[in-house]
Amino acid sequence: MSNTARMIIVLTIAAILSGAILSVYNFYTYPKIQAHRQTELEKAIFEVIPDAEEYKKLELGEKVYYVGCTKKEKELGVAFLAEGNGFQGKISILVGMNMDMDTILAIKILEQVETPGLGTKIVDDPSNPEDRKWFTNQFKGLRALPEITYVKNEKPSKPGQIQAITGATISSRSVVEILNNAIKENREIFLKR
Amino acid sequence: MSSFKTSLAHEFTKGLWKENPVLRMLLGLCPTLAVTNSAVNGLSMGLAVIFTLTCSSTLISLIRNIVPKQVRIPTFIIVIATFVTVADRTLAAFFPTISKALGPYVPLIVVNCIILGRQEAFASKNPVHRAIIDALGMSIGFTLTLTILGMFRELLGAGSIFNLPIMPESFDTWLVMILPPGAFLALGLMIGIANWINSKLGIKS
Numbered sequence: 001m002s003n004t005a006r007m008i009i010v011l012t013i014a015a016i017l018s019g020a021i022l023s024v025y026n027f028y029t030y031p032k033i034q035a036h037r038q039t040e041l042e043k044a045i046f047e048v049i050p051d052a053e054e055y056k057k058l059e060l061g062e063k064v065y066y067v068g069c070t071k072k073e074k075e076l077g078v079a080f081l082a083e084g085n086g087f088q089g090k091i092s093i094l095v096g097m098n099m100d101m102d103t104i105l106a107i108k109i110l111e112q113v114e115t116p117g118l119g120t121k122i123v124d125d126p127s128n129p130e131d132r133k134w135f136t137n138q139f140k141g142l143r144a145l146p147e148i149t150y151v152k153n154e155k156p157s158k159p160g161q162i163q164a165i166t167g168a169t170i171s172s173r174s175v176v177e178i179l180n181n182a183i184k185e186n187r188e189i190f191l192k193r
Numbered sequence: 194m195s196s197f198k199t200s201l202a203h204e205f206t207k208g209l210w211k212e213n214p215v216l217r218m219l220l221g222l223c224p225t226l227a228v229t230n231s232a233v234n235g236l237s238m239g240l241a242v243i244f245t246l247t248c249s250s251t252l253i254s255l256i257r258n259i260v261p262k263q264v265r266i267p268t269f270i271i272v273i274a275t276f277v278t279v280a281d282r283t284l285a286a287f288f289p290t291i292s293k294a295l296g297p298y299v300p301l302i303v304v305n306c307i308i309l310g311r312q313e314a315f316a317s318k319n320p321v322h323r324a325i326i327d328a329l330g331m332s333i334g335f336t337l338t339l340t341i342l343g344m345f346r347e348l349l350g351a352g353s354i355f356n357l358p359i360m361p362e363s364f365d366t367w368l369v370m371i372l373p374p375g376a377f378l379a380l381g382l383m384i385g386i387a388n389w390i391n392s393k394l395g396i397k398s
Contacts, residue, residue: 003261003263006261007261007263007264010259010260010261010264010268011264011267011268011271014267014268014271014272015271018271018272018274018275021275021279022275022278022279025278025279025282026282029282029283029285029286032286032287033282033285033286036285036286036289040289115227117230117231117234117371118230118371118372126231126351126353126356127351127352127353127366129358166368167368167371167372
């Protein structure tokens with residue numbers, strides 16, 4: 001067999017095998033990964049609408065909203081996904097707001113690929129053992145209108161203001177920008193329903 | 194028989210010190226600098242590399258006589274990328290918490306030049322058992338280096354090791370140590386110390 005033919009055959013077989021293994025493996029693991037995501041999303045809905053006992057899914061056009069309510073069907077708040085770019089990749093946040101969409105109830109960051117140890121402090125800050133989730137906790141009860149702002153190296157003084165993480169200003173700013181954009185966009189759709 | 198055993202032992206221990214991929218060969222510096230801002234992060238990256246390097250070296254060594262040398266690099270990359278993707282999917286499907294913690298590192302392993310380097314320099318020229326021993330030695334050497342570097346940076350930068358507070362409360366943390374400049378400072382110091390020890394031991398660099 002000529003060397004050229006051998007090169008083509010070996011590479012083709014390697015690529016086909018690799019593709020086959022990965023697609024079979026993906027077929028097998030994808031439902032499991034989706035199931036984890038779904039459970040996580042459900043858990044997150046109850047976290048961002050703290051007193052909710054059940055939730056209703058509401059689809060408006062392309063947008064999906066989760067309305068959290070008590071067992072007596074009293075509507076407590078609405079949760080939706082906010083996505084945008086962080087420092088080096090997508091950040092996906094579940095936002096819980098009151099039904100008028102002017103105040104945030106709580107937020108939870110579902111996915112992020114920020115710099116480990118710096119940007120990841122938006123989720124978990126081991127250097128602050130008393131309150132490792134202090135960054136996201138700042139958003140609890142935060143007024144979102146006209147917009148959320150942030151300050152560096154000082155305590156927030158105005159309503160709607162949060163403190164950015166030292167060493168992770170871009171990640172902090174990204175979270176604030178993603179929230180501002182998503183709230184503005186979703187307010188228009190959701191309040192018109 | 195004894196020389197056979199010593200040579201195997203040599204293949205293993207060379208990765209730990211004499212040919213340590215980070216300290217002696219200066220390979221894989223990108224993940225080394227990027228993820229060692231805490232001991233846990235360094236260790237996690239190391240464990241992921243142990244898995245990928247060992248699997249890739251085994252397979253490459255098995256197929257070393259089939260692959261024409263002109264296309265060896267693309268073949269190595271396909272093999273490495275397949276193992277990394279399988280590892281990534283396995284973690285995501287069965288160990289979602291670990292997958293979340295390791296998230297951004299796992300895909301980074303594909304471009305870790307230690308892995309490609311060992312395929313090119315060793316696994317493609319040696320029988321399977323030697324390739325496995327070499328891969329284990331190299332990846333454990335890499336893991337130890339990253340963990341020690343992570344411990345050092347975390348100690349000064351956050352006052353803790355493996356998230357356990359070590360420094361007294363009055364200790365003012367050096368934030369710079371967990372920022373990128375701290376990575377260069379700490380790694381530079383570590384390489385300097387390693388070279389100094391080697392010069393005392395009379396090992397040539």
